[in-house]
Structures are given as C-alpha cells and as structure tokens.
Amino acid sequence: MIIKLISFIFVYSRFTSANNLYPNYHLSPDRGWMNDPNGFCFFNGVYHLFYQHNPYSSYGPGIVHWGHAVSTDFFHWKHLPVALNPDQWYDDGGVFSGSCLVDAGKMYLYYTGNVNHEGETPDHSQYQALATSDDGYNIAKYEMNPIINGSEFQPDLRDPKIWKHGDKYYMVLGNSFKGESNETLGRILLWESSDKINWEKASILLESDGRLGYMFECPDFFELDGHWVLLFSPQGVKPEGDKYKNLYQTGHIIGDFSYDTKTFTPLYEFQELDHGHDFYATQTTLDEYGSRIVIAWMDMWDQNYPEMDQGFAGQMTLARRLKLGKNGILLQKPVKDIDAARGRVLHTGLTRGGKVIKLVNNTAEIFIRSSPLQNLDVFIESEGNQVQISYNRQEGTITLDRGGKDAVRRTNWRPLGKLTWRLYIDSSSIELFCGNGEVTFSSRFFPTGPVSIRLGRQSIADNMTVRSMKQTV
Numbered sequence: 001m002i003i004k005l006i007s008f009i010f011v012y013s014r015f016t017s018a019n020n021l022y023p024n025y026h027l028s029p030d031r032g033w034m035n036d037p038n039g040f041c042f043f044n045g046v047y048h049l050f051y052q053h054n055p056y057s058s059y060g061p062g063i064v065h066w067g068h069a070v071s072t073d074f075f076h077w078k079h080l081p082v083a084l085n086p087d088q089w090y091d092d093g094g095v096f097s098g099s100c101l102v103d104a105g106k107m108y109l110y111y112t113g114n115v116n117h118e119g120e121t122p123d124h125s126q127y128q129a130l131a132t133s134d135d136g137y138n139i140a141k142y143e144m145n146p147i148i149n150g151s152e153f154q155p156d157l158r159d160p161k162i163w164k165h166g167d168k169y170y171m172v173l174g175n176s177f178k179g180e181s182n183e184t185l186g187r188i189l190l191w192e193s194s195d196k197i198n199w200e201k202a203s204i205l206l207e208s209d210g211r212l213g214y215m216f217e218c219p220d221f222f223e224l225d226g227h228w229v230l231l232f233s234p235q236g237v238k239p240e241g242d243k244y245k246n247l248y249q250t251g252h253i254i255g256d257f258s259y260d261t262k263t264f265t266p267l268y269e270f271q272e273l274d275h276g277h278d279f280y281a282t283q284t285t286l287d288e289y290g291s292r293i294v295i296a297w298m299d300m301w302d303q304n305y306p307e308m309d310q311g312f313a314g315q316m317t318l319a320r321r322l323k324l325g326k327n328g329i330l331l332q333k334p335v336k337d338i339d340a341a342r343g344r345v346l347h348t349g350l351t352r353g354g355k356v357i358k359l360v361n362n363t364a365e366i367f368i369r370s371s372p373l374q375n376l377d378v379f380i381e382s383e384g385n386q387v388q389i390s391y392n393r394q395e396g397t398i399t400l401d402r403g404g405k406d407a408v409r410r411t412n413w414r415p416l417g418k419l420t421w422r423l424y425i426d427s428s429s430i431e432l433f434c435g436n437g438e439v440t441f442s443s444r445f446f447p448t449g450p451v452s453i454r455l456g457r458q459s460i461a462d463n464m465t466v467r468s469m470k471q472t473v
C-alpha cells in the first residue's frame with residue numbers, strides 16, 4: 001500500500017514538475033523500471049512490445065517481470081497489465097528477456113527463466129521457457145516448462161530469439177564458455193526444433209576470441225537485403241579510441257548463413273550499431289509490410305539517471321527501419337509512421353548561427369541541411385545544461401558532448417553530397433540520424449528547464465526545420 005502511495009506521488013509529480021523527464025512520444029513504463037525490449041511482434045493487426053519491467057520501483061529491475069504495450073503505429077502506445085510474473089520455480093529470480101514467434105494464428109513467447117542460488121557458485125542458472133496466447137492479451141505459461149534445461153551451458157544461457165524457416169524453427173541464445181586459458185568468453189548458440197517445444201543444439205554461430213568480451217546478450221539473427229545480420233550485445237569489450245565507450249555495447253556482424261551446414265560466415269568485423277551513450281539490448285521484428293524494424297533500450301546499466309526520482313526509468317528508442325548499407329554498415333531510419341507524431345512547424349528556412357528556437361514541451365523533430373564543406377555545431381540547451389553536436393569537416397567526425405562525466409561520444413562520418421541530419425528530442429533523449437542513417441547517436445540528457453536549440457556562431461544551415469512533436473504516450 002505504502003509503495004503504491006509513494007509511486008502515485010512520484011507519477012503525479014512527474015506531470016506537474018517543470019523539468020518533466022517523461023517522454024512524449026517514446027515508450028516508457030507508466031511507472032517503475034524498464035530495460036530490454038522483448039516479444040516485439042505484429043499480431044492480428046497490432047504491434048506488441050513487451051519489455052523487462054519492475055512495476056514496483058524505478059530504482060532497478062528487481063525480480064524482473066514482462067511489461068506489455070500495444071500500438072498500431074509505433075507511437076501511440078497503450079499500456080497493458082504485466083504479461084509475465086516471476087511466479088514459477090524456473091523463473092522466480094526474474095522473467096528475463098525473450099521474443100515472440102507468431103505461428104498458426106498464435107503467439108509463442110519464449111523467454112529465459114532466471115533462478116538465483118544465493119551464496120552458491122555459480123549464483124544463478126537460466127532456463128528457456130514458453131508462454132502462449134491466442135489473442136495477444138491472455139497469456140499462459142506452458143505447463144511443461146522449462147523447455148530447455150541447458151545443463152551443459154549454465155550459468156549464462158539466455159535471451160531466446162526464434163524464427164521459422166520451411167517447416168523448422170530456429171532459436172539463437174546468448175551464452176558464455178571457458179576459453180583455452182580458462183577465461184570466460186561470449187558466444188551465440190543456434191538451436192533447432194520441428195515442433196516449437198523440443199529443441200536441440202544445432203551449432204555455434206559465433207564465439208568471442210576475447211576481443212568481443214565475456215558474454216553475448218540479446219542475440220538476433222535475420223536475413224536482410226541478401227545477407228545475414230547477427231545483432232547482439234557483447235559485455236566486456238575494451239574501449240578502443242572512440243569505440244566501445246559505453247559500459248556494454250550493441251552491434252552487428254554482416255555475413256552469410258547456410259541452413260545446410262548451420263554455419264555463419266562473417267563478411268565484416270563487428271560494428272557498433274549506434275554511437276551514443278544509451279543504446280542497448282536491441283530486438284527486431286518484421287512490420288506489417290515485411291520490413292525489418294529495430295528497437296533498443298535507450299539507457300544503459302548502472303547509470304542512476306535522475307528520472308528515477310520521478311517514478312520511472314528507461315525508455316525505448318524510436319522504431320527504426322533497417323537496410324543493409326555498404327561495408328557491413330546497417331542504415332537506420334525512423335519508421336514512416338513518425339508522421340503520426342509530428343506536430344506543427346516552429347521554424348523553417350535558411351538559419352544562421354545564434355538564432356535561438358524555443359521548443360514546445362522540450363520535444364522536437366529537427367531537419368538540418370548544410371554544406372559539407374563547413375563545420376556545423378548544434379546546441380541543445382536548457383538553463384544549466386547543454387548538449388553540443390558537431391560535424392568536423394577536417395577530421396570527418398561527428399561528436400556528441402552531453403557535458404558532465406563521460407561526456408563525449410565520437411565517430412567518423414562524412415556526408416555524401418549535402419550534410420543532412422535528422423534530430424529527435426523528447427524531454428530527456430536525443431536521437432541523431434545522419435545522411436541515409438549510416439550513423440546514429442542515441443543519448444539521454446537531463447534538461448533542468450525549458451529547452452531551446454541554436455546553431456553555433458560560425459554555423460549556417462541552408463535549411464533548418466524545427467517541428468513540435470505530439471504527445472502520443
């Protein structure tokens with residue numbers, strides 16, 4: 001009761017406070033904690049997005065549940081009751097991440113049941129479990145769970161992603177193993193089934209040689225534009241110059257895959273999918289038109305962001321359509337449905353440095369087009385707080401500096417033709433899409449009052465268009 005009252009006060013104060021960090025058009029829990037996207041799917045005309053959720057506190061996942069929201073356009077989300085509770089012997093340490101297979105008119109939700117063994121080594125084990133639904137709303141755990149015991153792969157075996165090919169079903173799972181000198185290394189296992197219930201290990205898709213760290217979380221594996229994408233979140237990758245600066249990474253390897261030999265042949269090295277501070281644990285699905293859509297948790301472990309004191313924590317990135325680019329790059333663009341969230345034009349036209357544009361509700365979509373031969377600086381400012389995004393023509397880099405500790409993220413980028421940026425601001429988040437989406441930055445920032453945007457003194461844009469965004473969540 002007391003917990004409920006306190007969380008009500010936090011939620012109430014969120015809507016009345018001047019520096020409301022709650023997003024206007026990104027999915028965030030109505031209260032409590034959110035991490036990874038789970039069970040992302042299109043079922044009976046509706047997008048379902050489940051997520052790692054603590055309904056009781058915003059200060060951490062606790063014994064994690066599956067939250068649930070639905071939408072028909074990726075922007076207007078409706079919150080639904082908690083979908084999966086940690087209430088069985090095989091998941092009483094948390095209903096961990098997983099995915100949804102839509103097959104024969106039903107939803108099959110595969111997830112990891114985490115079990116804690118306090119004071120023991122290892123202190124947890126992880127089982128794969130199944131829940132099904134006929135309508136997408138009433139969800140029941142399978143009585144014969146767990147469906148994968150995985151005793152030889154313990155203690156870290158999690159985050160099943162399932163797909164169907166022909167009359168077979170396939171699953172990728174994140175795992176770790178002991179290398180030759182007994183170091184712990186990450187890997188991704190492929191499993192196979194003929195009936196969705198009984199699974200057998202088929203192959204090892206990828207193993208870390210040490211450079212990619214000790215554990216691979218949230219694997220996803222799919223065909224895109226003639227090749228295969230292995231998308232995952234490695235833990236323990238060491239920083240290298242401007243790369244791998246977040247606590248954990250999310251990225252992909254483009255390659256080829258043979259269903260006959262069950263082998264994945266990489267064509268390129270691992271690349272980070274996003275270059276900002278807050279992008280983790282991606283999951284993809286096919287939209288109603290068959291396009292591959294990715295969404296990520298726009299946050300990072302161990303951050304303690306100030307929104308926790310407003311009764312919520314964590315949010316999802318925009319849904320982004322993926323295309324295969326050159327040199328092992330993935331191109332990301334906000335889904336077309338973004339139209340549903342667009343508000344009115346606040347400013348448009350040739351824009352010189354120094355002109356200050358005040359945002360409405362600290363929220364905007366900004367298009368910038370400028371000469372590739374000049375540097376460009378954009379400042380996103382509130383009273384005591386500033387984010388600077390810069391294109392440096394000499395270096396061919398983009399830098400996002402959000403101030404404070406661990407302020408800077410940078411990567412190489414040169415425009416092909418005109419410099420074009422799309423920037424999305426939403427109360428406490430910034431997403432930058434460069435050019436055709438070959439480089440993106442997703443970072444949280446925490447304004448202390450009304451937010452405005454301006455170009456740096458030396459900068460000029462042939463066109464800068466700033467729109468307000470609607471409140472859709």
Ligand code: FRU
Nearest residue numbers: 036052064096097217218281
């Ligand atoms: C990734 C992750 C997953 C796990 C879940 C637990 O952020 O660690 O590997 O299933 O979060 O909440």
